Structure formats: structure tokens, C-alpha cells
Amino acid sequence: MLLPHAQTLAQARSYLAALADQASTIDASSAYERALIELDRIHGDECPSADTEGLTEDRAILLAVATSALEELEQYGVDPLTVELVIAMLDDAYALDGT
Amino acid sequence: MYGETGAAMRAEFAALLRQHRVQQRLVGTTAEEREELGGLIRTYRQSVLAWLGEAMRAASPLAFSNMPPAQPNPFRSVGVSSAHLTAAGELARALDLARQQSTARPASTDELATPSANPMADRWRLAARAAALAEHDTSEQVSAQMTAPQAQALVGDVAALTQALVVLDQRYKNTPGWEPLAQSARLGWASLAAALDVNLGQPDYAVDHLGWRPKTKVITGSARPGILGVLQAQHNLVIRMKSAPNATNLRLVVDSQRLVSAHLAPYAARIDERLAGRWAERAETYYVVQKQLREIGGLLGKGGLAVAEGANAVARLKALPHDTIVEPRVLSGFQLLFKRLDNRIADIIEDGIEQGAFFKRVTLPRIVGGGGELVHPVRERFVPVTSATDLEVVRTARERLRPKDEVPMSTPGPTRVDLHSALIHRPTRGGAVDVPNI
DSSP states (O other): OOHHHHHHHHHHHHHHHHHHHHOSSHHHHHHHHHHHHHHHHHTTTOOOOOOOTTOOSOHHHHHHHHHHHHHHHGGGTOOHHHHHHHHHHHHHHHHHHHO | OHHHHHHHHHHHHHHHHTOOOHHHHSOOSSHHHHHHHHHHHHHHHHHHHHHHHHHHHHHTTTOOOOSOOOOSSTTOOOSOTTTTOOHHHHHHHHHHHHHHHOOOOOOOHHHHHSOOSSHHHHHHHHHHHHHHHHHHHTSHHHHHHOOHHHHHHHHHHHHHHHHHHHHHHHHTTTSTTOOOOTTHHHHHHHHHHHHHHHTTSOOOGGGGGOSOOOOOOOOOSSOOSTHHHHHHHHHHHHHHTTSOBOHHHHHHHHHHHHHHHHHHHHHHHTTOHHHHHHHHHHHHHHHHHHHHHTTEEOOOOBOHHHHHHHHHHHHHHHTSOTTOOOOHHHHHHHHHHHHHHHHHHHHHHHHHHHHTSSEEOOOOSOOOOOOSOSOOOOSOOOOOOOOGGGSHHHHHIIIIISOOOOOOOOOOOHHHHHHHHHHTOOOOSSOOSSSOOO
16 A cells, blocks of 8 residues: 555545544444445555544535545545445435434 | 252252151062162262262362461460361361262263152152252362352352251161261261351352353344344344454444444333443443544454344344333343443453454554655654553453443352251151151
8 A cells, every 4th residue: 555545545534433423323423434444344454543633523524525535545446336335335324414 | 050950959958858757758568679769869879979079179179267377476376287177178078988988889871860750769869960960060160260258158058968968868777778878977067067167258159150051052043023133133143252353343343232232222211211321321332442443453353243143133123113112021131141242342352452463553643745855754663562551442441341340149049048947857746748648
């Protein structure tokens, strides 16, 4: 894993973790968490640490940056379909969060 | 479990002690028939004696004397130098002697398993069978877990049973071909001394929970309807967690437990507010653990089956109608399973980190992306190895997840009291219900 890849992955993990921490319901929080676990699983658990400090509390912004970070992962050789699946999990979780 | 086999033995002996006029109960007109029954009873007694000796051997490393140790100061006369001679040791010796001196052989498996037509001989058979099963419960592996107060409780039980054997020996002495216990008087006094010595301390009857238990198995088959399906999945999860999961699967299991606890709490609140509070707290604990496990990685281990069972539990629980009434018995079943699982997960986290199956993701002080230069010196090359206790997640597991060691309420139980009262029992004059009419 090269440095830019690691940085993007760390960002994606941090945003997902922040979403899980700030979710309104326990089910939504768990759904975000599962998306994060899936992301780790794709990388064979070889991931940098997440840092949720100092991130915004607006979940819509977090969702947008998380999605863009996930999409960016495709540039580093991650299978696009699996990335799409993680994004779909993230969207489901966000839908669960909104209700 | 020793509690079950010990109780069975005591119940049979209490019933035997309440039977008088033994010769009339040994059905058989001829002396030969009675001799044969007497011989059978002696083989059963030999089995019981064998267990009594074994139980004493299991307890003897822990059965300390209550005698004060010898005073090193020669001008004080407190304590004696012969403190090694304990009442329990003497009882063990007398039991061994009684077993060796008897010509009867221990009962065979056939004799233990075949019911006897004579009700009294059948009681002896059941007692001998319980004794044979109890050999499992006081084996060396079990006695390694025993504490000194528990060993004292065991010695007390052995003493009471020995006393019962001595009393019965007196009562059976007119049976043709009967062979009395060797030095039965000495045996009786030794058991009395051992019982008195034990009661100087505080015997711990938690010894009943030690011993062999049948292996718990996965509940297979289709999902049970309603809340029982959740209980089934949760039970299977506990069993599947016997093999260590890898970090990803552990996080999924933790996630499932967070959901199960949080969704079960409203059902519990209708029955028991306190339990609901505990489960809500458990969900909160699992949230903290989940958050801290994000920084833990590791590829060793499996745990796919455990994750599947955890997901089953969550899915079945969510499908439950909201007006379901959960019985208190089911709730306590969940509480028991939760306690076991919490303990196991805490073990997995602690052992995994200690043995290197799990590692910590480390945040470097700063990663310099691209500053236009070719070589970037890494700010910090070496990350200090932290001990396991420094990790947040280990601290959480120890302080919040691991169930508080509740001292199990262990009472002597009714069978011990019953046996003791049967030992001093006297037949009521006149209206003796227990005695057959002649």
C-alpha cells in the first residue's frame, strides 16, 4: 500500500467512524460500523488508524466526504464493484439514520 | 456435577437409615437367599467406600488442620508439634483400611445398572451408582480447582456418609454371611472428629458446582419460533465463540451483541426494570468496545460461524412482534448467556493482545504527503511497544465487560440436612409407618 492510498483509506475510515459515532439511532450506528468493517475486510485488515477528532458534526457533509474518499479508492487498485457495495451500504445506513 | 451425585447418595442413605428391622426387608425365606442379598449389598458398599476414599484423597491436600502451628518460642505452650495429624487424615486412613480389609469386590457395571427386585438392595444400588458417577466429580483435575473451604465441605460430606455406613453396618450385622466394617468404631469416631473439625472453619458448599458436566452442544435444526429462536442463536453463538475469531469477526460479534442487548432491553423492562437497566448498560459497554476495537487489527483466527449466529440473533430479534411478552425464565437464560459471552469476549481480547494475535493500529505523529522533495524523513521511526494494559480496549474489557464476580449463593441444600437428621432418627413407637406389618 502506497502512501496516497493509505491516506485516502485513513480518511474514509475516519469519516465512517465519525458517522457511526454521531448516528441518531443504534441501528444506524451499527450499519455505519458494518460498512467500516467491510472496508477493513476488503483491505485484508491492513488499514491505518482512524482519527475522528476535529471532524464536522454535520452528517450530510460527512456522508459526502466519505463517499468521495471511497470513490477515490478506485484509483489505487481497489476493485470498483466492492467499493460500490461499500458505498451502497453507506447509503443504506444513511437512509436508516435519517428516519 | 458433584451437587447432583452427592445429593443422590445422601438421599439414598437417608432413606436406608430410616429403614429398621432389616432382616424382614431382606425378602427370602431361606438363609441362603438372604446371604446372597447381603453379599450384593456388600459389593455396593464397597463401591461407596471406594469413592469415599477417593474423595478424601482429592480433598486431603487442602484439608488443613485447624490446630495452631507449633509455637517456636519454647517458653509458650500453645500449639503442639504433632499438628500434621489431622482428623481428615485419620478418616482417610480408616476408610482405606475398611476398604482393604473387606473381601467384597466393588460392584460391576452390570450390577450397578440392573435394578434389583428387593427395594432395599435397590437403594444400595442407586447409592453405589451415584458413588461411581461421583468419581468423575472429585477427580484430580477437579480437585485442582477446589479451594480449602470447598474441600472442607467435601470432607464434611464424606464424614456424614461414613457415619451412615457405620450405623447401617450395626443394623445389618445379623444378615447371614455379613462382614462388618474393619474397625468400625474407630471409623465412626474419626468421622465424628472430621465433621467437628470441618465445622470449626466455614465450609463452602459451592463445591456442589464442581465436577463433570455434559458438554454443551449447538442447537441444530430449524429456527425455533419467536423469542426462543433468538435464545437458540445466542446459545449457539456462545458455543461457536470457543474458537478464537479474528479481529474483523470479533468486531462483527461485538456489533451483534450491542444490537441484541439494546433491542432486548425494552422486552425486559416489562418484567424486570433492573435487568433492562443492566442490558442497556451492556449495550453501552459494547458500543465503547466496538469503538475501541476499530484500532485493533489481526488476521489470526476464524469465527465465521460465530458471526453468522450473532447475525441470526439480531435478525430474529428484529422480526419479533413488539407486543411479545418474554417469560422471566427466558430472560434469565439470556442473562446467563450474556454473562458467559462477556467473559469469553474479555478473554479473547486480553489473550489475543497478549499473545500477538491482535495488534494496534498506530497513528504516526505526522505523515508528510508531497512537499516537492524526494526524500521525507519519517518523524518517528520506532513506536514503543506498549504493554497490554495500556490499551484502552483491554481496560474497558477488564473494568466494564467482565462480569463482576458474583459469589454464587451456595446453601448446604436439603439433602445434607436430611441425611444428618436421618442419622439420629429413631423409629416412632407404636405408629411406626415405615416398618412393614408382620
